[in-house]
Amino acid sequence: MEPVRLGIVGLGRAFSLMRASLSGDPRVALLAACDPRPTARTTFAAEFGGTAYADLATLLADPSVEAVYIATPHQLHAAQVLAALAADKHVLVEKPFALTLADCIAMRDAAAAAGRHIIVGHSHSFDAPIMAAHQVIQSGEFGALRMISALYHTDFLYRPRRPEELDSRLGGGAVFNQAPHQIDIIRLLGGGLLRSVRALTGAWDPARPTEGAYAALLQFTSGAFASLTYSGYAHFDGDAFADWISEGGRAKPAGAAFTTRARLATGTAAELAQRTARTYGNGPEAAPTNPPHHEHFGLIIASCDRADLRPFPDRLEIHADSQTIARPIPPPRVPRQEVLDELVAAIRLGQPPLHSAAWGLATMEATLAILDSARSGQDVIMQHQVPC
Ligand SMILES: NC(=O)c1ccc[n+]([C@@H]2O[C@H](COP(=O)([O-])OP(=O)(O)OC[C@H]3O[C@@H](n4cnc5c(N)ncnc54)[C@H](O)[C@@H]3O)[C@@H](O)[C@H]2O)c1
Incomplete structure (x- = not known):
């Protein structure tokens, strides 16, 4: 080919x-x-x-x-x-x-x-453990999907940022940047077709005045529902729920999210320089190395009639009526x-x-609905959803 x-x-x-x-x-x-x-x-x-x-x-x-x-x-x-x-x-x-x-x-x-x-x-949602959970749900092996819980706490807001990344009017903040990951995952697991979104957002650091956190309740047309929680305030480290494997699939020290805050340069120009310094072409480029585990996006539990499915970076755990089964997922090439x-x-x-x-449009509809619902205090009804 x-x-x-x-x-x-x-x-x-x-x-x-x-x-x-x-x-x-x-x-x-x-x-x-x-x-x-x-x-x-x-x-x-x-x-x-x-x-x-x-x-x-x-x-x-x-x-x-x-x-x-x-x-x-x-x-x-x-x-x-x-x-x-x-x-x-x-x-x-x-x-x-x-x-x-x-x-x-x-x-x-x-x-x-x-x-x-x-x-x-x-x-x-491309991650192999999420795809494995999707396939189990599609097979009906443990009955219908009823509910999904998604939760991730990270250091998102204190990584070095370009100025527009801290201005929600320009696409800044955790909702634009991080919610598409969680929404893509739960739409894939839930079949794609959302009915409504209700959400609240948090922008709690006046020095970084954009959304650093959100919580959302999403309902599918099937009647299943999902709760999404995200915080990027660099306190609790959500990789605790992934065997201390980072989002990128590498082993990491336990619970050091706050060190990101300590490392952040002070002042807009210094922060921009810090961000750019980490960018491709600004120093010798080492050969890329492959992470030993799959990537992930925090805790995901998909509850079906007869089991809760929990993807990890190296396995899919199936907590069924009378036993817990761990199905290994071969490491990524x-x-x-x-x-x-x-x-x-x-x-x-x-x-x-x-x-x-069409899929990306549907995910952005739900992403934008988090911001809309937080402003209006109302459910936002979806109109552009597509199945997977
Ligand atoms: N899927 C993921 O895990 C993931 C991770 C990081 C970033 N992203 C996404 O990738 C996008 C870029 O983010 P980033 O962190 O790489 O930003 P970045 O600032 O590190 O890189 C952006 C690059 O685009 C270049 N650029 C700017 N204007 C350009 C133009 N007009 N034409 C061509 N190149 C131009 C910049 O010089 C820079 O090299 C964002 O939308 C972000 O959400 C996704």
């Missing part, structure tokens, strides 16, 4: 997280990239031998590129996806899909008109391979992706 000829848009942290997968998969050829940072371009050209452009238009004019991975800041996604579709490219775009429903709808419709695929990811599985299957085999534009 001919490799998918891919161009990267945005050589930042998200690209670094996909790097092991992209560089180790013969089904993908990394031909080009674009980024306004010269050091990132030089590093990319040296590592992959591809062409590194300074702007998107020149990348999109490159006929050797058939698909792009858009990994730029949230607020750029919609315009860049539309430009890529207009240039007849397939698109893999990072979460959050976009910042408004109108933009999500415009991208979905443009992809359909262009006959190109959009895949929205990575999100943690490379991280996030599932994203490329979906991309290659869509482009080379014509298989409609699960994480399509």
